[in-house]
Amino acid sequence: MHDPAANAESLYHLSDAELARRLQTGCERSFAEIDRRFRPRLLYALTRRLPRREDAEDVVQQTMLRVFQKIRLFDTNQRLSPWVFTIAMRLSIEHGRRKQLPILAETAAPLEIADASLSPEYVAVHNEERDHLWKLADRVLKPDQWTALWLHYGEELSITEVARTLSKTKSAISVQLFRARKALLPHLQNNKCQEPSQEKVLDTISQEPALVEVNT
Known part of the structure; x- marks a missing residue:
């Protein structure tokens, strides 16, 4: 019998690279796990670079969308985190320029x-x-x-x-x-x-x- 809980648990223990490989073949549940792993980490980093939490949340959302759209370009022989953070940092620069936002030295969320x-x-x-x-x-x-x-x-x-x-x-x-x-x-x-x-x-x-x- 199909057990969704067991499948979710198996995804939890997969490496980032394996999740990326599965996503490249169309496994959307793998993207949900990638999103779970990276979204809070991206938000933490971006709240330090952008003046408002809402801006950071926008860039995180754009980043995860870009990851989903461009995952076929990712080399699964490489680590996923540098690729994801590169996307996030570049989008944060574009977002800041578009809205003329400074990068502030504010205290980030825990x-x-x-x-x-x-x-x-x-x-x-x-x-x-x-x-x-x-x-x-x-x-x-x-x-x-x-x-x-x-x-x-x-x-x-x-x-x-x-x-x-x-x-x-x-x-x-x-x-x-x-x-x-x-x-x-x-x-x-x-x-x-x-x-x-x-x-x-x-x-x-x-x-x-x-x-x-x-x-x-």
């Missing part, structure tokens, strides 16, 4: 989901731990620095992927990450109530991997 493939319990705890870190980044960093940092550490894009997503050189992204780390480190080191995830990020950003990657 991150709603850390990784849609993880259990809800883990996500809830992990989000709470990371919320303070990214609120601090909202206050301390310039918008371009925040976006580069979020894509690199929050979305785990490589420097090459971040550069392509933001249409910048790897050197430019490395400089932004270096300056972002330099601005954040004193605040993180002085935080006496540091959460485990913040300690991990502190250790990671202290290693300055961006500069190493550019030189290789």
Whole structure:
């Protein structure tokens, strides 16, 4: 007998690439799962780049529509997240120019989901731990620095992927990450109530991997 719940569960555990492959063959339920995974992450990133939440929501909607329309152009041998975020960032620029909107350094809404493939319990705890870190980044960093940092550490894009997503050189992204780390480190080191995830990020950003990657 056909079991919709079982099918939904099977989609939940599929990789992004497998969902993209299925969507390319016409499986619209795969798009629903892609939308579930990416919509909150896109909204989180775009509320940092656009002055109003409504603008961010509009761009997210446009992004997901574009993903659905252009999925056949996606190379499933690549990661899906850089492709989706590239679409979102370009649409946010077009949206801002069309409406003559500035990119403001406003505080974004708390991150709603850390990784849609993880259990809800883990996500809830992990989000709470990371919320303070990214609120601090909202206050301390310039918008371009925040976006580069979020894509690199929050979305785990490589420097090459971040550069392509933001249409910048790897050197430019490395400089932004270096300056972002330099601005954040004193605040993180002085935080006496540091959460485990913040300690991990502190250790990671202290290693300055961006500069190493550019030189290789």
